[in-house]
Amino acid sequence: MSDFTELWAEIAPVGRAESGGYLRYALTPPELTLRDWFRTQAARRDMRVTDDGNGNLFAWRGEPWAPGTVLTGSHFDSVPHGGGYDGPLGIVSAFLAADKIDKSRKIGIAAFVEEEGGRFGVPCLGSRLLTGAITPEKAASLRDRDGITFGEALGGTPRGHDPRIANVAALVELHIEQGRALTVPVGVASAIWPHGRWRMDFAGVGDHAGTTLMADRHDPMLTFAFTVLAANKEARLSGAHATVGRVQVEPNATNAIPSLVRGWLDARAADTATLERLVDEVVRKATERAGRDGTALAVTPESVSGEVAFDEALAKRLSDLLDGAPILPTGAGHDAGVLSAHIPTAMLFVRNPTGVSHSPAEHASDEDCEAGIEALATVLEELG
Numbered sequence: 001m002s003d004f005t006e007l008w009a010e011i012a013p014v015g016r017a018e019s020g021g022y023l024r025y026a027l028t029p030p031e032l033t034l035r036d037w038f039r040t041q042a043a044r045r046d047m048r049v050t051d052d053g054n055g056n057l058f059a060w061r062g063e064p065w066a067p068g069t070v071l072t073g074s075h076f077d078s079v080p081h082g083g084g085y086d087g088p089l090g091i092v093s094a095f096l097a098a099d100k101i102d103k104s105r106k107i108g109i110a111a112f113v114e115e116e117g118g119r120f121g122v123p124c125l126g127s128r129l130l131t132g133a134i135t136p137e138k139a140a141s142l143r144d145r146d147g148i149t150f151g152e153a154l155g156g157t158p159r160g161h162d163p164r165i166a167n168v169a170a171l172v173e174l175h176i177e178q179g180r181a182l183t184v185p186v187g188v189a190s191a192i193w194p195h196g197r198w199r200m201d202f203a204g205v206g207d208h209a210g211t212t213l214m215a216d217r218h219d220p221m222l223t224f225a226f227t228v229l230a231a232n233k234e235a236r237l238s239g240a241h242a243t244v245g246r247v248q249v250e251p252n253a254t255n256a257i258p259s260l261v262r263g264w265l266d267a268r269a270a271d272t273a274t275l276e277r278l279v280d281e282v283v284r285k286a287t288e289r290a291g292r293d294g295t296a297l298a299v300t301p302e303s304v305s306g307e308v309a310f311d312e313a314l315a316k317r318l319s320d321l322l323d324g325a326p327i328l329p330t331g332a333g334h335d336a337g338v339l340s341a342h343i344p345t346a347m348l349f350v351r352n353p354t355g356v357s358h359s360p361a362e363h364a365s366d367e368d369c370e371a372g373i374e375a376l377a378t379v380l381e382e383l384g
């Protein structure tokens, strides 16, 4: 058994559902178990653990936030029934890379909270708080599906921006690749597509499914269905991505015309202008259709993340260091993207043979993960 397979086996059962995917929502028991595991790993390596008051955990070799520290790590939380690699691979790899490098290097290993926004709706919540990209009050008020606020789950209002982030010399997040573009074990990130989440509330008139004449209906499900198809079409036409993967229906009864359909549009594009045009066009078409259906549409942006171009010179330097590892963009969001506005930041990707992610089928081979750990160790030595 390699060190990787051994460590990976320790966390593999935590939060695994019958689907084979994971339910590791931020600050719920499985994620708290992983945080305990993080503390144990840090203690084994004599690394001090601190909590930044925002829900982010850090394990330090050297003084916490010492100038010149190189930060690595990722997140434990998953999307509903997501894969086990998205996030935890970056943390497990960080501890194993730390074992390989000179012990005099100042490093920090981060476990960022709520990266997926799977519980409270805003992705990269921990890194946004740490860098001041969201206010503590706004973050504290975000609610999960049971009505519990982030502040309640955390045990108080988050502390917010920590200026000591400026002491960090560089951040390197290792992550499983989430497409099929990487055909060798390890790559380096160039950019993250701008992306966002828009909540769409379609309001209509609830009524009896058996007695309401078809001509008399104001059915928001029709407006919603049209909008899903329109989003797909507009994305295809503009070379962008649009997804509606979450929906709520009220009253959600087989024999009642819904009074409300709430759906979330996830949209992403290679550049901001394309993304804005895509969302504007979807909303325009949905609004026009609502007029014909006699329904009403309200659109609320829940989080919008701008385009990220990682430090080009740093990416090139890491690629050269890693024997010409390919440099590639991604459509997935990451805490590294949020931090890149504040400190030199890079990402390493580990090959994903099928490209499938946010699904129980997400996978990377042990050999590729081990190559990722080697690469991360090389990079930490170089930057530290």
Ligand code: GLV
Binding pocket: 115, 116, 123, 331, 332, 333, 334
């Ligand atoms: C996070 O993985 C995202 O891109 O949604």
Ligand code: MN
Binding pocket: 079, 086, 116, 332, 358
């Ligand atoms: Mn993810």
Ligand code: MN
Binding pocket: 075, 086, 087, 115, 175, 333, 334
């Ligand atoms: Mn991730």
